[in-house]
Amino acid sequence: MHWAIKAGIGVLVSAGSFTAIVSQPTHASAATYRRTAATKVASKQYYTKSNTGKTYTFSGSLKKTKMHANHALKSYHNSTWTRTKQAYVYKGNRKVRYYYVKSAKNGATGWVASSYLKAGKDYQAKTAKKTTASAYDKVASHTGKIYQISGTNNYVKLKAKTSLNANLVYTRTKTRVIYKRGRAYTYNYVTAGSTHGWAVSGDIVSESSIGKTKVTSKANGLTSYATSGNVLSPYRSQDFSTVNSSGYTMGKITYTYDSDYSTTNSFQTAVHTLPLTKSTNDAYSKYHFQTAVYLPIDYPGFSRKSILGNPQSAAFSKDDHYLYVMYNDNQQASDENQTGWVIRYDWTKLNQLLNASGSSLSMIRRATNRYYRGTTTALDRQVLACMKVGPQFKAGHVQSLALNPKTNQLWFIKAYKNSTTATVQRLSMSTLKPNAIVNFTLKSTVHMGSVLSFDNSGNAYFWTQTKSAWPTAPVNSVKFYKGTLGVNRVHFSLVKQGLSQAPGQVLQSMSYNSNNGRLYLVSDESIFSVPANKLGKLSTADVSRSNFSGKREFEGLVWQHTSNTGYLLTNKGPELMKVVAN
Template sequence: MRKKTILILLITICIAFAMISSASAVDVGKVNVKSFGSYTVNLTNAPDAVKKPTSYGRSVKFVSSKSQETVKNTYNTRNLKGVNARYTFKTTYFLPSVWKKGKSLGTVESSAIKGNYLYTLVLVKHNSNKGFIVRYNMKILNKEGLNKSGDSAKNLRRIGMLYKNGNTKLSAKLTRIAKAVKVGPTFTTGHGQSLSLNPKDGNLYMWQDTGSSDNLKILKIDPNKIKPVKSYSFKMWNTGSNSYVRGVHDLAFDKDGNFYVEIVYGASKNLPTGAIKIYQGTITGNKITGKQAPSVISRGPGAYKKSVGQGIGINPVTNRLFILTDGAFYSMPINKLMDGTLTKEDMGYTILGTVREFESITFDSKGTAYLFVLRGSEILQSKDPYVGITS
């Protein structure tokens, strides 16, 4: 009788799990994207586009220290014609390239900030479409001095190398630091450059962009479990151009919970080569809406087909949207972007003095900018200088 009761219980649990699993996948169907016409903002005052370097740079002491860096890097805005928004980015954390059981953390594609937590999306290997999320407790890292130059700055990488070499017996200090790192389960991510926080509901989201078809899928990710808990499948039909929206890779949310997508276009009858359309959307329950920004940007900060778009981000304090490429980024006020009054004078142009590969730009609730770069993996921060823009 007891065995029968246990069997019934197991069957009940399996049925419940199956119901939860099926409920977590929502087929939204066709989403009609509102189009209010468009006009191109010609960025004739922008600096020259940044081209992809012949080879990406590395952190100054990454190789000589065998990744065990202790001196923070600093990158300043270059003094070039057209550059009108100045930043100084300085390393906050040197992040590990390996972790427990030799798990590689080197192929980071995007990052997000929520409160005291830094999240990074890591691919299992380059172009694998499989990955996982790593969460860092910044409050603990700062308490242990990892945000300052000196011997403590290398401790995340030091722990990673100890794990890789089979040494799991850590000192009390290193044990505290190790507990600040949580590695989530592997799931199908797609390219992975779209991890983003929705400040409105407190969840993380990202595209599961495994291809370039009309079929889109966005994942809702629990920031505590750091794994997908819901997926939305749909198509976005642009009613103005009578075509489906494709090539979706980037994602960012504003403070009101609206999401934004950047699409780069080739030359056409109506658009110049490298023109950027931006779409705004909402996710409410199981419903998704969308509309196209009437302001079309004539080109990105990088040369089309010669520099890779690396992501977008939104400052929740200034409500500006950032478009990132390697070595440079643009920014613009969202209200003017969406109401069709954006001009070239509203744009912020920044080029930094480095040829390292950029992966994401994100912001905390106070408006501080965080820039993720590779070789080795590190995140740098800067105060956002925007109180007004001077060209």
């Protein structure tokens, strides 16, 4: 008899007989240990990051327990194990605690050494909750991903779909808590166009929190505030468009004085008209301007004569009792360092004097000139009593004085183009000097416009002329910006629709008429207006366009709040001209 072994089969050969013995593969012999009986423990969740550990089954008696590996822990990363029992296994001189666990991933069970586990849920979640739709931006310093989530609350899977885009505004509609390695993370369901998915809360920031300010200093009655990060909402240039506003853009104007400015030695008395020369065929575009009053030129206490010859902007008080006119010296090297001041005119009393018998349109100009020379009359003193001249301060170019009707505060832009940091200041109506200053950055490639306006709801606006063309915005097209401006917060968004052409070559002013709800864009001899409530969805018919003649510098258009009355602030020489319907 002899043995032949082949392919794991033992064959016994004997004379005249054949016997085959088949041997099945088996696990290697398991070591034998002593253990305690299993006891129940409070249910608790764990996760593991081990690449070497295993779970086991027990067999045999307590005194002679064999352990058989059944799952590799490395296959259960990003999932949760829940314990229900424990037992101690004695391995030589060591007493090792084992937990009986069940996987939320696929229901796998086994005993695992507690040292391989860390307390906490991993890739489990709570049910998503709906939220009020709100706007969010990508946090600038974070890369950020948008994920797709699948699975159940017991075992979720996350797959990165795309990166967050710094040029998109996302709308959040749901939140969901997902646990990773024992920590709870909030994910937000966001959409932006065709993009949708879940973003970690730390990678996006609510637009309602953008631009919040902090106090940086307090001195001499002036409180300084500053924001951190950009205060301009993200946008993509390809999402921008323009509505046709062609045919009314005026070229650069060579300014001239009124015809009688020299012959009257500046003490003009005649009513002058700036006629309408061309306009669109709508009710909002058909008007012209007529002299309402000639403004002063001289005033004592300043560095030179004719110091008041350069008014730049104006605003009425909320009750229209006072008119605030802002001036600058225009002798400093840069716009933001120009010296400025404000004169508050008692508009109600001045009009009473102007309407009195024997009055003249040059009444203010003559009174201030005689005050400069020290030869005032009784009427002059009445006129001068209607004026409060504020102190001088570093004011910038000051072509942006505007009242926020909601807060009843006056604001102007001090610095807007020489650096990425914009500076706006709040003007005290009593002291006529700034009592608050706010510094902020719109975006590294976007400077603050030089003009400012507010609607009745307190929304702030400015507009700019495009200097570097986009595929969607030609040179000299108009961009509108809308937002919030105050000591607590500064935040602006680019309106995704502008105008194909600006009114003229020199951007001068912006104003809001609370009686018709329109925003007015002022350039020299050309004024456009649009309904504020249709920004972003304008049609060409919504854009009223008016051209004028006279070669005067159009410094600003200012509207009263209690009536549909407007005035043009102009130079050479300085005067207020009333808006008169054609």
